[in-house]
Amino acid sequence: MNVSNSLEVIQQFHRRKFTGPENYAAVSKAARQAYQTLSKDEVEFLVLMALTDDKNLQNILACLACLNPGCLKDFHQTLIEQEAFNPSEIYFEANHDVTSILIRLVTKSNEMMQRSCLLSCLAWAGNGYVQKQFSDWKQSPPEWVSMLYVPPHQYTYQAGWELLSNGTRQDLFFETTLPLVIPEEAPCSNDSVQTGIPAEQHCPWCERQLVSLLELDLTSDELAFLNLVGKSLRFTTCDVCACYGTLFSKVDRQGNSSWHAANTRPGYLPDDTSDWGAFPIKPLVLSGQERHFMESADWCSLPAINFSQVGGLPSWIQDDSYPDCPECSRKMKFVSQISNEDYEKSMEGIYYLLLCCDCNVTATVYQQS
Ligand SMILES: [Zn+2]
Numbered sequence: 001m002n003v004s005n006s007l008e009v010i011q012q013f014h015r016r017k018f019t020g021p022e023n024y025a026a027v028s029k030a031a032r033q034a035y036q037t038l039s040k041d042e043v044e045f046l047v048l049m050a051l052t053d054d055k056n057l058q059n060i061l062a063c064l065a066c067l068n069p070g071c072l073k074d075f076h077q078t079l080i081e082q083e084a085f086n087p088s089e090i091y092f093e094a095n096h097d098v099t100s101i102l103i104r105l106v107t108k109s110n111e112m113m114q115r116s117c118l119l120s121c122l123a124w125a126g127n128g129y130v131q132k133q134f135s136d137w138k139q140s141p142p143e144w145v146s147m148l149y150v151p152p153h154q155y156t157y158q159a160g161w162e163l164l165s166n167g168t169r170q171d172l173f174f175e176t177t178l179p180l181v182i183p184e185e186a187p188c189s190n191d192s193v194q195t196g197i198p199a200e201q202h203c204p205w206c207e208r209q210l211v212s213l214l215e216l217d218l219t220s221d222e223l224a225f226l227n228l229v230g231k232s233l234r235f236t237t238c239d240v241c242a243c244y245g246t247l248f249s250k251v252d253r254q255g256n257s258s259w260h261a262a263n264t265r266p267g268y269l270p271d272d273t274s275d276w277g278a279f280p281i282k283p284l285v286l287s288g289q290e291r292h293f294m295e296s297a298d299w300c301s302l303p304a305i306n307f308s309q310v311g312g313l314p315s316w317i318q319d320d321s322y323p324d325c326p327e328c329s330r331k332m333k334f335v336s337q338i339s340n341e342d343y344e345k346s347m348e349g350i351y352y353l354l355l356c357c358d359c360n361v362t363a364t365v366y367q368q369s
Pocket residue numbers: 203204205206207208238239240241242
């Protein structure tokens with residue numbers, strides 16, 4: 001086939017031929033758009049290219065899976081034949097036939113690394129068949145389970161869900177995904193989501209003024225998907241101490257928040273935090289455009305993405321890290337993430353904000369590379 005403009009720009013991006021930072025930004029943006037509008041033939045071309053070019057394999061497949069969700073469904077059998085099991089999100093929404101092959105390979109595999117990859121692939125398939133199989137393995141663990149770092153049913157967290165004790169799936173994220181951007185990029189944004197609002201309280205450990213990284217107007221139409229009854233919800237934290245351990249707050253739905261009694265002081269905290277600049281006031285606002293939740297599923301491979309968002313899947317920089325609620329011990333649900341890079345190019349790190357809806361407890365988790 002003739003190589004289309006879309007394929008040209010995508011290949012340019014993966015071959016990393018840039019003339020400078022501006023060109024890199026422009027090519028990344030064009031590649032992102034190209035991925036979102038591929039024909040089936042173009043997807044096939046890229047899959048074959050990925051399978052014959054080791055260097056690009058993971059990145060191209062990750063881009064296809066995340067930027068054009070579902071486009072790999074017709075190619076799952078080919079990917080299996082080529083033993084392409086990485087990155088695991090390429091098996092997002094795999095059908096029952098594909099799932100049954102993956103399950104067979106898990107039980108057959110002699111190699112722990114491959115078995116581990118296959119279990120991650122099954123987590124992304126996530127269908128009823130997977131739930132049943134993970135539940136069976138949980139109830140009567142096969143011999144090979146003892147060789148894994150975590151049991152099979154805990155692989156589900158990588159794909160944003162957990163296996164309940166009755167054997168069914170519960171998502172730990174909201175599918176609706178609302179990106180947060182700098183105010184200049186969204187001049188019409190309203191105040192239903194606010195970021196970086198200084199709080200009245202101070203951190204009991206480092207005495208720094210606390211900050212509400214996120215304030216949600218629960219009465220707004222945009223946030224109806226959260227299904228949270230009330231007026232206002234704040235995610236207040238110490239933006240310094242949160243970098244050293246998960247911080248919890250007790251909240252209500254009226255905009256009140258207080259330091260949670262269950263917070264345990266990390267083994268290390270910096271002696272002096274005076275040279276840490278204050279968290280900026282209102283650095284990010286709602287963009288007004290939704291995106292697919294898969295677009296934040298891979299932190300390291302995707303072109304031109306700002307990861308800050310309300311809803312959607314967390315973009316874990318390190319391993320997945322859904323905290324247990326300190327009150328009911330159940331996994332907390334991901335609500336939002338704020339990526340420092342989105343408001344200050346020279347910075348990195350992401351604050352992940354989670355909630356236990358039943359206990360009204362919020363958590364701040366921080367990761368960086
Ligand atoms: Zn602190």
